[in-house]
Amino acid sequence: MPAYNKSIDVYIAKSADFAKPILEHVRELIHNTCPDVEEKMKWSMPFFDYKGEMMCHMASFKQHCAVGFWKASIMKDPVLRETAASETAMGHLGKITSLKDLPPDKKIISWIKEAMILNDNGIKLPPKAASKEKKEIVVPDYFAKALAKNKKANATFEAFAYSHKKEYIQWITEAKTEATRNKRMLQAIEMMTEGKSRHWKYAASKK
Numbered sequence: 001m002p003a004y005n006k007s008i009d010v011y012i013a014k015s016a017d018f019a020k021p022i023l024e025h026v027r028e029l030i031h032n033t034c035p036d037v038e039e040k041m042k043w044s045m046p047f048f049d050y051k052g053e054m055m056c057h058m059a060s061f062k063q064h065c066a067v068g069f070w071k072a073s074i075m076k077d078p079v080l081r082e083t084a085a086s087e088t089a090m091g092h093l094g095k096i097t098s099l100k101d102l103p104p105d106k107k108i109i110s111w112i113k114e115a116m117i118l119n120d121n122g123i124k125l126p127p128k129a130a131s132k133e134k135k136e137i138v139v140p141d142y143f144a145k146a147l148a149k150n151k152k153a154n155a156t157f158e159a160f161a162y163s164h165k166k167e168y169i170q171w172i173t174e175a176k177t178e179a180t181r182n183k184r185m186l187q188a189i190e191m192m193t194e195g196k197s198r199h200w201k202y203a204a205s206k207k
Contacts (some may be wrong), residue, residue, distance in 0.1 A: 004037035008046045015060035020064045021067050022096055023103025026058050029105060033112040044201060051119040056112065059091065067102075069111060071118050073123055077111065096179035137165045144173055158199065169197035 012023045023046075030037055030048050038049040045059040054070040061098040068091040069075060073084035096102060139147075147154040157165060168188050175181035192199065 003038065005041065005046075005149055007041045008039050010090065011041070011046055011060070016062065018097060019060040019065050021099055022102065023058055023060060025099060025102070026067055029108055030112055033109050034116055035175045053119045055115045055119060057091075059080065064095035064097050066093070066096065068092045071115060071117050071123070074118070074123070075111065075114055080111070085184045136168060137162065139169065140173060142181075143169070143185060143188075148188055150189050150193060152195075156192040156195050168170070168192075171198060 004103060008027070012020055012027075015023060023027060024121060027046070034048075034050055034055070037055070040047045040049055040172045042054075042057070045057055047057045048055050056067070057065045058068075069084075072080040072092045075081065080092050083094075093103065094101070102108065147157055160168075172181055172184050174182055177195070188198070191198070
């Protein structure tokens, strides 16, 4: 009998209506292909482990779902490797808003099987090269002024590690229009007022 984690049952039940059939379908494909899979909640999203190692994961957001493979960077499919290398999107299949957005079951199953083989053979991800980037943050004047008007947000930002500061700066400066930039600044100030990092939703859950 497949082993289902109740926490993931709850996660799916609380997801948006459009997301439920996507999550349920991906989950069943994984279980049917890998009967020995182990379900776990990590970083507040469903993960699927095999042979004691992470294999793949899925997530639900307000307007889309995401699916990813832990070792995508060393899998055969060039699209998986490219998205894994860029690290610009959550998951490796793009934004999924309906079952139609998913690749054919046959392809997903082939990826799951390949991920299983990697775990069977004990193949690990290569260690990440040490970053040579100079860890200096340049805060744009317009963002610095916005921060100065909110003591809590400014204190949170100043206390952040380099990576958290960088995430906010990049998000704001990459906006293509001034309206989008201003909207992101307001959202950033609001989140930092609450002491939250840019990707606080994905922080490891304390279980």
